[in-house]
Amino acid sequence: MQESSFILAVSATASHSLDTRRAIDQIAELAAAIPGVASVEFAGLDVEAGNPASEGVATASADIRARGRKFGEVRIRFDLRRTPLKQPVQLARFIGQQVALLAARAEDEAFYAQRRREIAQYRDELQRRKVVQRARGILARDHGVSQSHAEVMLKVHSQRTGRPLRHIAEAIVTASRLAVAPLPQLRRSA
8 A cells, every 4th residue: 555545544534434443443454554564553542453573673653642632652563674665653653643633533522422411411400390390380370379388299299109290290281281271172973
């Protein structure tokens, strides 16, 4: 594989892959396919490709670093008798940069997934509170009691029946809507 086509393949893998682990494995395999590359190892990321040789092998290494954080190190072992590469250290740096971008993106995706879960929980809690507030207002209106007494009524009923407060509140709101809504007119058949 030529150096330029390798760079394009690694860049495409790093920018378009949704599975970070698979993309890192693919980058290691692409690098190991370059003539003269004996092996590729990502220290700190548990990825290795190629067959390390013992004689005539030189190692080029570079940090896997993004946003001021070091994720690990890339080590590329070159068979000096077979490598056509002019600047193996630059290749190692390039691979390190691409893998670092993947690792940083994986962290971002995990961070944003956690934020989405939290937002969903907050929305659920807000909906629950809205329903309980409506039910409390309906009970206060229908029974002529204060809002705080209506809330106590809801909680006591929830504890006695063992049903969640939200379910009881939803039932009260639904029943109130049905009681207020006009019944549909039925057509009489002749």
